[in-house]
Amino acid sequence: MIFEDTNSAGTLDEISRELIQGLPSDLSDPYAANTPWTKAVTDRLCQMGRRRGMLACGHRSQDHGEWLLDVTWMVPERHEIALAVESEWGELGEVEDDFDKLMSIKARRKLLLFSTKNHEGAGDIMKRIESNMLAYPYHLAGEEYMALEVTAQGAFRYHFQVPSDGRLDVISFNQIGEPLSWPWT
Numbered sequence: 001m002i003f004e005d006t007n008s009a010g011t012l013d014e015i016s017r018e019l020i021q022g023l024p025s026d027l028s029d030p031y032a033a034n035t036p037w038t039k040a041v042t043d044r045l046c047q048m049g050r051r052r053g054m055l056a057c058g059h060r061s062q063d064h065g066e067w068l069l070d071v072t073w074m075v076p077e078r079h080e081i082a083l084a085v086e087s088e089w090g091e092l093g094e095v096e097d098d099f100d101k102l103m104s105i106k107a108r109r110k111l112l113l114f115s116t117k118n119h120e121g122a123g124d125i126m127k128r129i130e131s132n133m134l135a136y137p138y139h140l141a142g143e144e145y146m147a148l149e150v151t152a153q154g155a156f157r158y159h160f161q162v163p164s165d166g167r168l169d170v171i172s173f174n175q176i177g178e179p180l181s182w183p184w185t
Contacts (some may be wrong), residue, residue, distance in 0.1 A: 081107035154179030
């Protein structure tokens with residue numbers, strides 16, 4: 001499947017940078033409780049989606065409530081999901097479960113946010129995600145995935161673009177540049 005390019009959504013690189021730079025300073029502790037992080041990320045992504053002319057769906061959003069995922073940007077006139085987002089601040093199994101939801105959604109761009117302490121365990125999470133993707137037989141060419149790891153040092157970003165439809169033989173997320181700095185540092 002070839003996705004229509006939804007230019008107004010922006011690239012995952014642009015989305016992740018804008019998200020991180022727009023988070024409120026009261027999140028200066030990346031290990032704070034799950035609830036304030038989820039609310040801040042959801043609120044910020046809904047604002048960003050609305051500014052891009054998208055129907056922004058998410059818990060407590062002004063447009064609509066959650067639509068299967070934590071945040072969804074939709075192009076209503078085309079019935080297309082421009083961005084699918086899941087965030088999970090829990091243990092490996094919980095992160096894995098939320099990521100698996102993203103694989104099942106038809107969307108060009110898919111973003112997962114998760115947290116680690118001092119970057120520990122990120123390798124295990126990324127290996128599990130890659131393993132799950134290898135087992136999944138319904139990939140669509142052009143899908144883009146980004147995993148955004150929240151740490152005290154900054155936001156580490158890992159990216160993968162699906163090269164072909166169906167089951168894949170190789171999946172390797174690549175880290176994008178240096179971690180993004182928090183706006184409060």
